[in-house]
Amino acid sequence: MTLDLDRRSLLRSLGGLLPVMVLPQAAIPCRAQPGTLASVLGLRAEEETWLAELTSDEQQELHRTLTQSQDRARPVVPRTIELLAKVLGRRSRLFAFLDYPQVADTRSLCDGLMRE
Amino acid sequence: MASCASEHETDLCILGTGVAGMLLAERAHAGGRRVTMVERGTPMSFEERRRQNSHRDPLAWNASPLMSPHDSPEREYEFSPVYNLGGSTNHFYGNMPRIHPAHFEGEPFGGASRRWPLRYVDLEPYYLQAEHRLRVSGHSQRIPFPGRFDYPLPPHRLSPMDRGCETIFGAEHVMPVPTVRPSRAVDDRPACCGTNTCSLCPIDSKGTALNTVYPSIRESVEILSGLLVTEIHCKNDRVVSATAIDSDGGRHCFRARQFVVACNGIDSCLLLQRSPDVPKHASLGRYYMDHSDFDIVIYGSGLHTKPGYADTSQTGMVTTFFEKLAADLPVSLLGEIKPSIAAGSEGQFGRDSVVGHLMARSLAAPGPPSRDLRTRFREEWHSLVYLRFLVETQPLEDNTVSIRTIESSGQPIPAVRIRYPDYMGACLERVLGHIRKRLPRADVRHVSNETGVQHWLGATRMAESSRDGCVDGQLRYHGLENLYILSASTYPSSSSANPTMTLAALALRLGDQLKAA
Numbered sequence: 001m002t003l004d005l006d007r008r009s010l011l012r013s014l015g016g017l018l019p020v021m022v023l024p025q026a027a028i029p030c031r032a033q034p035g036t037l038a039s040v041l042g043l044r045a046e047e048e049t050w051l052a053e054l055t056s057d058e059q060q061e062l063h064r065t066l067t068q069s070q071d072r073a074r075p076v077v078p079r080t081i082e083l084l085a086k087v088l089g090r091r092s093r094l095f096a097f098l099d100y101p102q103v104a105d106t107r108s109l110c111d112g113l114m115r116e
Numbered sequence: 117m118a119s120c121a122s123e124h125e126t127d128l129c130i131l132g133t134g135v136a137g138m139l140l141a142e143r144a145h146a147g148g149r150r151v152t153m154v155e156r157g158t159p160m161s162f163e164e165r166r167r168q169n170s171h172r173d174p175l176a177w178n179a180s181p182l183m184s185p186h187d188s189p190e191r192e193y194e195f196s197p198v199y200n201l202g203g204s205t206n207h208f209y210g211n212m213p214r215i216h217p218a219h220f221e222g223e224p225f226g227g228a229s230r231r232w233p234l235r236y237v238d239l240e241p242y243y244l245q246a247e248h249r250l251r252v253s254g255h256s257q258r259i260p261f262p263g264r265f266d267y268p269l270p271p272h273r274l275s276p277m278d279r280g281c282e283t284i285f286g287a288e289h290v291m292p293v294p295t296v297r298p299s300r301a302v303d304d305r306p307a308c309c310g311t312n313t314c315s316l317c318p319i320d321s322k323g324t325a326l327n328t329v330y331p332s333i334r335e336s337v338e339i340l341s342g343l344l345v346t347e348i349h350c351k352n353d354r355v356v357s358a359t360a361i362d363s364d365g366g367r368h369c370f371r372a373r374q375f376v377v378a379c380n381g382i383d384s385c386l387l388l389q390r391s392p393d394v395p396k397h398a399s400l401g402r403y404y405m406d407h408s409d410f411d412i413v414i415y416g417s418g419l420h421t422k423p424g425y426a427d428t429s430q431t432g433m434v435t436t437f438f439e440k441l442a443a444d445l446p447v448s449l450l451g452e453i454k455p456s457i458a459a460g461s462e463g464q465f466g467r468d469s470v471v472g473h474l475m476a477r478s479l480a481a482p483g484p485p486s487r488d489l490r491t492r493f494r495e496e497w498h499s500l501v502y503l504r505f506l507v508e509t510q511p512l513e514d515n516t517v518s519i520r521t522i523e524s525s526g527q528p529i530p531a532v533r534i535r536y537p538d539y540m541g542a543c544l545e546r547v548l549g550h551i552r553k554r555l556p557r558a559d560v561r562h563v564s565n566e567t568g569v570q571h572w573l574g575a576t577r578m579a580e581s582s583r584d585g586c587v588d589g590q591l592r593y594h595g596l597e598n599l600y601i602l603s604a605s606t607y608p609s610s611s612s613a614n615p616t617m618t619l620a621a622l623a624l625r626l627g628d629q630l631k632a633a
Contacts, residue, residue: 042490066479066489076476081467084475084489091463094471098494100424106462109318113310113426113456116276 037063041087042097050093053086062087120359121366126152126338128630129358129372131345131387133157134203135325135616136602136623137378139249141337142329143627151337154360154370156344157200162320162327171207171316173200175363177344177527193406193532193568197380201341202326204380205616209314209429210296210322212252212617214243216261216448218439219508219611225446226537227510228403230609233580233589240264242621247294250323250620251302254294260435271431272299272308277455278432280419280501284554285436285451293433293452294617296323303328308428312456343368344526348375348599350393355599361526374598374630378623381572381605381615385517386528388576388586388593388601395595397586401518403511405573405610408536409566410544413470414501414551415477415559423500426455434503436550438612441543448508449543450612457502470563474500477559499558505547506569506612510537517575536567571615576605591626602626 031045032038037059038048051059062083088094095103101114127150130137141151157173165171172179178199198206215236222230240263247254247267254267271292282290297308298321308321320327333339343360350356355375360368377384385401388394434451441449457470465471478493512535520531544562551560579585582594587606593599602623604615 040488042488076479078467080479081465081472081475085465085467085472089464094463094465095424097490098497107311110309110311112312113429114424115310115427116273116422116425 037066040066047093047096050087054083058083058086119367120369121362122368124152124338124340124368124370126150126370126372128152128374128376129154129370130376130378130602131358132203132378132380132384132603133201133325133330133339133341134378134380135205135250135329136619137376138202138325138329138333139246139620139623140376140378140602140627140630142333143624144630145333145336147627147631149631151333152370152372153337153339154343154345154358155201155339155341157198157203157341159201159339159341165206165316166318169316171198171200173198175199175342177363177523177525193534194570195382195530195532195572196570197383197572201339202324202330205296205324206326207315208614208616211430211433211452211614212247212250212254212294212296212620213260213433213450213613214263214294214621215611215613215618216439217263218261219448219609219613222446222609225510226539227512228608229579229584230511232608233578233585236263238589239618239621239625242624243617245624246617246620249624250296250328251298252294252296252323252617253292253299255292258291260291260433260438267294269299269302272297272427273431275426275431275453275455276420276422277426277501278453280417280421281432281434281453281503283419284414284417284501284551285434289436290432290434290453293430295428295430296328297321297428298323299427310426310428312429314429340368345387346390346526348377348387348391348394350391350596350599353595353597355596363525365526374600376600376602376626376630378602381575381603382517382530382532383528384601384603384605385575386519386530389519390522390528394593394599395582397582397594399577399579399584400586401516401575402513403574403577403608404515404517404532404534405509405511405571405607406534406568407506407509407571407610407612408540409504409506409569410540410547410562411564412503412505412548412551413473413561413563414503414555415473415496415499415561417499417501417555417558419501420498421455421501422498423455423457423502429456430454434505437505437547441546445539445542445546447510447537447539447543448612449547450506452504452506454502454504457500470500470502505543506614507537507540507543508612509573509610511574511577511608511610515574534568540565571604571610573604573607573610573615576601576603577608578606579608590629591622600626600630 130153133155217236220232253269255271256265345360358370432453437449440446474496481492515534576586
């Protein structure tokens with residue numbers, strides 16, 4: 001069976017595929033859905049699993065705290081830090097959150113400081 | 117005298133196998149002297165230390181105690197030496213600055229004389245030799261004071277945080293810290309890999325007495341370990357012998373033409389104090405010093421500091437106040453820049469931690485709500501500066517080291533009384549003020565103090581006269597023509613420099629003196 005495509009249509013189809021084929025996945029950050037807790041935190045789609053450290057009540061609490069304060073002059077309550085520490089308080093996550101090189105949770109030999 | 121299980125006759129007897137004792141042994145042996153070293157600890161290899169993940173010595177009398185009466189009953193002074201072959205370099209971090217020339221001639225400030233009976237220029241050739249021998253990495257042009265510098269290994273690169281500090285303190289006052297954490301592979305050791313656990317380097321990169329000097333003397337110098345020297349015996353203004361005991365209580369006697377006490381800065385003093393024949397000068401056990409430090413964190417510096425990025429645990433030092441803080445506060449402060457805040461972290465943070473505080477600042481940061489927390493936190497993180505300042509301490513007559521008790525094993529337990537300088541608060545305020553003036557929009561905070569950083573200084577101080585000191589400028593004990601003290605206990609002033617580099621230089625100088633004896 002032959003596919004009846006003129007040359008222009010064929011090129012248009014191939015062109016649409018090229019960015020996906022050529023660019024590495026990491027160059028296209030998959031952001032979390034806007035308005036969600038993940039989005040407010042700035043987590044990427046693949047990092048949303050981090051939120052599993054929180055119960056759904058805690059997630060709602062954190063989301064509420066982070067979004068209701070358009071007024072950032074309000075003092076930060078310790079509870080907020082506590083909840084954030086549950087999500088981010090592992091070496092691998094803290095470093096990833098900083099866009100630092102990937103590291104394991106526990107340091108191994110010669111795994112300490114990073115070099116430029 | 118009770119009979120000895122063994123008797124040793126030698127030319128030069130060195131008590132202690134720390135880096136100073138080993139350098140002296142090497143130099144003296146090269147000069148034709150027959151050398152015997154006596155060490156209370158055990159020869160533990162690097163592999164053994166790694167296996168047990170500590171420097172703990174198996175001998176009972178080497179269990180490091182040691183708490184001692186402090187200036188107030190609630191606070192004990194912690195004394196935690198390493199007692200095995202190689203001594204304190206096994207667990208030190210490896211910073212090796214020289215003492216500033218001005219510190220050899222300091223006038224008293226709230227305490228006793230800070231004057232050394234030797235000048236910086238007398239010691240400079242030996243600093244150069246010791247830096248070469250110990251393979252110090254450093255910058256030979258970017259130096260804290262005029263002088264001859266010629267480091268054998270290049271410096272570690274300044275970290276982003278160091279470069280940020282150039283904005284605060286001026287590029288002329290931020291420079292690579294000289295260190296035995298090597299910037300390149302050297303001899304049989306790999307380059308420092310930045311693991312930031314320098315007290316027990318996991319790859320044996322950091323220079324220690326064991327991996328720098330010991331290999332060259334182990335076959336040529338007699339080294340007897342597991343022997344605790346308990347007494348020095350004298351007659352007619354000379355040391356005639358030293359007695360040591362083994363772990364079974366057996367006595368071992370050493371006779372030599374010359375003796376050198378090369379123990380740490382507290383045990384050197386204790387040995388002299390427990391030896392009835394040794395003249396007890398007024399300063400023996402007095403004028404004890406240990407450094408204090410304070411930490412400063414700068415939030416929102418506006419600089420780009422990339423905490424966690426550095427080639428080694430500390431790459432840069434701040435010398436703005438190294439000669440002295442001010443005319444009315446003529447004490448020395450040496451700043452350590454600490455990019456390693458992230459390196460040691462396993463990631464956890466609490467609200468009172470630096471990371472927790474960064475997070476709080478991120479949450480409170482102004483700006484459009486569209487800037488997510490990640491963006492704000494990264495900005496706060498990269499703006500962080502962490503500093504520690506070592507502060508010169510005064511030689512005070514009432515700061516003392518004495519023998520609290522001698523255990524049944526023969527180990528002397530020290531009593532250390534130390535009152536720290538009352539100018540610490542003023543030093544802190546001046547430094548905070550200096551930084552705040554340069555970074556008026558930053559949040560600059562004092563976060564912690566530490567008193568007693570395990571630099572054991574001063575308890576057998578140098579002075580020309582026995583009225584004022586225990587040893588002269590050649591480290592010879594006043595009143596005994598053949599006893600020398602090679603220890604940081606001889607320092608009449610503390611500077612703010614880590615003491616090991618100066619001690620290494622003194623060792624080589626003494627080696628040249630004794631080579632000719």
